[in-house]
Amino acid sequence: MTELEDFELKIMSSNKEEEGEAKTILMASKDLKNILWDKYQALLTLFSDKKTKTEIFKGMKKIEKIVYPSALNTMWTGIDFSSVRAEIPRLSDDFFDYPFLQDIWRLDLSNKKTTEISDKISQLKNLKEVFFNHNDSLPKHLFSIKSLETLVSRFNNIQTIPDEIQNLTSLQGLNIADNPIEVFPKVISNLTNLTWLNIKNTNITEIPEEIGKLTKLEQPNFENCRIKKLPESFWQLREFRYMLFSFSNLEEIPDNLPDYPRLDKFDIRGTNIPQDRIEKLIDQFGDKVSY
Incomplete structure (x- = not known):
């Protein structure tokens, strides 16, 4: 079972404040590979805007895993x-x-x-x-x-x-x-x-x-x-x-x-x-x- 500590970014809510914080972290973390996201809806919300997606993933090519608690051991x-x-x-x-x-x-x-x-x-x-x-x-x-x-x-x-x-x-x-x-x-x-x-x-x-x-x-x-x-x-x-x-x-x-x-x-x-x-x-x- 994958442990929570293995993840470089843990996002446990879908409220606007934490979405904004997550966006800031993502944009600053070009070596980020693993993301734990508790609210799947929040992930889609954050990525729904093309400009936001471009900002987040500019220069980021190392993301390997995005998981959430119901499937911690899966890609x-x-x-x-x-x-x-x-x-x-x-x-x-x-x-x-x-x-x-x-x-x-x-x-x-x-x-x-x-x-x-x-x-x-x-x-x-x-x-x-x-x-x-x-x-x-x-x-x-x-x-x-x-x-x-x-x-x-x-x-x-x-x-x-x-x-x-x-x-x-x-x-x-x-x-x-x-x-x-x-x-x-x-x-x-x-x-x-x-x-x-x-x-x-x-x-x-x-x-x-x-x-x-x-x-x-x-x-x-x-x-x-x-x-x-x-x-x-x-x-x-x-x-x-x-x-x-x-x-x-x-x-x-x-x-x-x-x-x-x-x-x-x-x-x-x-x-x-x-x-x-x-x-x-x-x-x-x-x-x-x-x-």
Whole structure:
């Protein structure tokens, strides 16, 4: 466990007086490496003004660690802007210039009305998770993060997914639920490392045959979608653990399904699957079927 004495600067409050004192110390401490900050909000407040950031970090290139008591033994591995009240319409180049950002693996920009992100985001080689909910778009440079493994983009009022999403070759989880998307992009089938895919509450009506390329897919969530039928290539995938179709328009499931040895749940509640087909599914999968 890292001890408090190891930190050259300890800021234990977010009031204006201590923010001012912290700013003075930061500007005078060009060799500062470690900062303990008890109030995360204060850190964001102090750094929210571009002029202040420039003053603070002018000549300071040695910051290695910014931590707070809930994670004293960790690097600053995630940035969560979702609790910050102000909107952040743009993440510009200067935001990505600070050395300590190179270690972050999680970025949450939910509810920030962000429409622009600098292409420098691609320099964050350890960034693995991005949460981008309740915004109005998907900035194109999100698709340049080669290390990204999880992208969650719900309630964004997006109608189409750019083809550039196929550049996220490390992606393992994709959640684009609760958007008025009508067409399932075929290029998603090029994301062959996907293990879970959530298109719940979209307007998608058809899944292309190419989905059969997602051989690692474990958790498809097609709940409350307008899909009536899925291609044969989908049903031949073998790694399914959770198959979620509840309250979708699904009305057909082919005979002779594989046994899906890893299956835990096959949810077809509220669908249009005929009763006789449901009974055969129960015969094959037992209590794993929810109907």
